[in-house]
Amino acid sequence: MFTEEQIITFKVQRFDPERDQGPYLKEYHVPYTQGLTVLDGLYYIKEKLDGSLAFRASCRMAVCGSCGMFINGKPHLACHTQITELESTVLEIRPLPNYSVIKDLVCDFTPLFAKHKAIKPYIIRREAGEIDNPTREFLQSPAELESYLQFSYCMKCGLCLAACPTAATDRNFLGPQALGQAYRYCADSRDDGLAERVKEIDHAHGVWRCHLAGACSEACPKGVDPALGIQLLKRQVVLRAVGLGKGRKLAAVVPPPSGQAKPRVEAPPFTVPRAKAEIAAGDSRS
Amino acid sequence: MAEGRKRENYLGIKGWVRAGRYGLERYLYFLQRLTGFGLIIYLLIHLYETSFRLRGEVTWEGVMGLFDQPVFAVLEYVVMAAFIFHALNGLRLVIEELGFALGKPRRPVYPYETSLQRQRPFMWAIGVLIIVFLVVSLYDFLV
Structure with a gap:
C-alpha cells in the first residue's frame, strides 16, 4: 500500500479567525517516505x-505534548503517528475538539491548564515547613511508588479531553487530565491533601461527571490510563465520605543518612579543580 | 489584531452519539444516557396515563382500550429492554466506578494495556446477562 512513489493526501482544516467565516478543508499532496509521521x-x-499553515509542535518525539490533533476521527499526537499505522492514503486532520480553535490546528489550552491548577497538583502536607524547607527525606516503598507512578507520566497534551464525550457537552467538567492528576497526588504516600482536594473534585462537574466511557484511556499516548485514576479517586472520595478510609499511613520523614561522612569521590580528570590540584602538585605533563 | 477571537469547537451531543473508532464502552456510555432519558420520559407518560384512573371507570376503560393496540405492546417491550440494559449496565458502572474489576495501576509499557481492556471479561459477562434477560422477557411478551 505504501511505496516511495505513493502520494499521501492531507486534508487539513484551515481557519483564520481574522479572515475566514468558518473552517474549511484544504488538500495537500505529500510524497510518502519510509517512517513518515503526520x-x-x-x-x-x-x-x-503553504507557509501559512499553523500548527503547534516542538519535540517530535512524544515528550512535549504539543502536537495533539484530530487525525482521521481520533485524537493523536502527530509526531507519534506513522502514516502506515493509519492504513489510509487520505488523512483528515482537524484541530482537537472540545477546545477553542485559535488558528488552523492550534487550539487554546487555557481551560485545560486552569483545571489542572484547580486540583492542586503538588504534594500537600499538614506540616508545610517540611515541603518548603526540607531538612529530612520521605520514605516511600517501591510498591507505594507503583500505586501512582503510571499517572505521573501525564504531559498535558490534552488528547483525553478531546476524546471525552462528557467534555463535549460540559465545558466546566474538570476532565480526565485534571482528575487523573488529582488521583496521582492523592495516591502518593507522601501526600495528605485529599481533604483539601475533595472540595475541588467532589461535585457535579468533578469526579461524578465521569461515566466511564473510557475514551480518555484509549486516546492517551503515554499509557496514563486516566479512566482508572478517576475511578480509584471516586473510591477514595466515597470511602472518605462514609468514614471507611482505612487510615492510610503517611510516608515517614527521616533524616537523610548524614551521620556518616560523605564518601569522597575523586573528580574526573577533565575538571578544573583536579587540573588545579595537579598543577599545584607540580604535575608537569604539559 | 483581533485579540482573543477564537472559534469554539465543542462536539456537543454529537460527541456522545458518534463514538467513531473508540471501544465499546463509549457506545455503552451513550446507550446508558439514552435509555436513562427514555425511562424518565416513560415514567412521565406512565404517570399521566394512570392519572386517568381518577376520572372514573369509563374514561379509564377508554384509555386502556387505546393502549390495547399491538404497537403499544412493542413499545412496552422497548421500555422493558431499556430497563434491562440500564439496570445491568448501571450495575457494571457502579462496581467499576468504585474501582473494582479495573485492575491495579501499573507501569505503562508499550503497547499499553488500559483498565478498559482489563474490565472487558466482566463487561462481556454483563452483556451476556443482558441478552439472556432480553430473550426471556421477549418470550414473556410473545406468549
Whole structure:
C-alpha cells in the first residue's frame, strides 16, 4: 500500500479567525517516505507547499505534548503517528475538539491548564515547613511508588479531553487530565491533601461527571490510563465520605543518612579543580 | 489584531452519539444516557396515563382500550429492554466506578494495556446477562 512513489493526501482544516467565516478543508499532496509521521507531513506542507499553515509542535518525539490533533476521527499526537499505522492514503486532520480553535490546528489550552491548577497538583502536607524547607527525606516503598507512578507520566497534551464525550457537552467538567492528576497526588504516600482536594473534585462537574466511557484511556499516548485514576479517586472520595478510609499511613520523614561522612569521590580528570590540584602538585605533563 | 477571537469547537451531543473508532464502552456510555432519558420520559407518560384512573371507570376503560393496540405492546417491550440494559449496565458502572474489576495501576509499557481492556471479561459477562434477560422477557411478551 505504501511505496516511495505513493502520494499521501492531507486534508487539513484551515481557519483564520481574522479572515475566514468558518473552517474549511484544504488538500495537500505529500510524497510518502519510509517512517513518515503526520507531523513530518505537516512540516513538509509548511516548508514546501503553504507557509501559512499553523500548527503547534516542538519535540517530535512524544515528550512535549504539543502536537495533539484530530487525525482521521481520533485524537493523536502527530509526531507519534506513522502514516502506515493509519492504513489510509487520505488523512483528515482537524484541530482537537472540545477546545477553542485559535488558528488552523492550534487550539487554546487555557481551560485545560486552569483545571489542572484547580486540583492542586503538588504534594500537600499538614506540616508545610517540611515541603518548603526540607531538612529530612520521605520514605516511600517501591510498591507505594507503583500505586501512582503510571499517572505521573501525564504531559498535558490534552488528547483525553478531546476524546471525552462528557467534555463535549460540559465545558466546566474538570476532565480526565485534571482528575487523573488529582488521583496521582492523592495516591502518593507522601501526600495528605485529599481533604483539601475533595472540595475541588467532589461535585457535579468533578469526579461524578465521569461515566466511564473510557475514551480518555484509549486516546492517551503515554499509557496514563486516566479512566482508572478517576475511578480509584471516586473510591477514595466515597470511602472518605462514609468514614471507611482505612487510615492510610503517611510516608515517614527521616533524616537523610548524614551521620556518616560523605564518601569522597575523586573528580574526573577533565575538571578544573583536579587540573588545579595537579598543577599545584607540580604535575608537569604539559 | 483581533485579540482573543477564537472559534469554539465543542462536539456537543454529537460527541456522545458518534463514538467513531473508540471501544465499546463509549457506545455503552451513550446507550446508558439514552435509555436513562427514555425511562424518565416513560415514567412521565406512565404517570399521566394512570392519572386517568381518577376520572372514573369509563374514561379509564377508554384509555386502556387505546393502549390495547399491538404497537403499544412493542413499545412496552422497548421500555422493558431499556430497563434491562440500564439496570445491568448501571450495575457494571457502579462496581467499576468504585474501582473494582479495573485492575491495579501499573507501569505503562508499550503497547499499553488500559483498565478498559482489563474490565472487558466482566463487561462481556454483563452483556451476556443482558441478552439472556432480553430473550426471556421477549418470550414473556410473545406468549
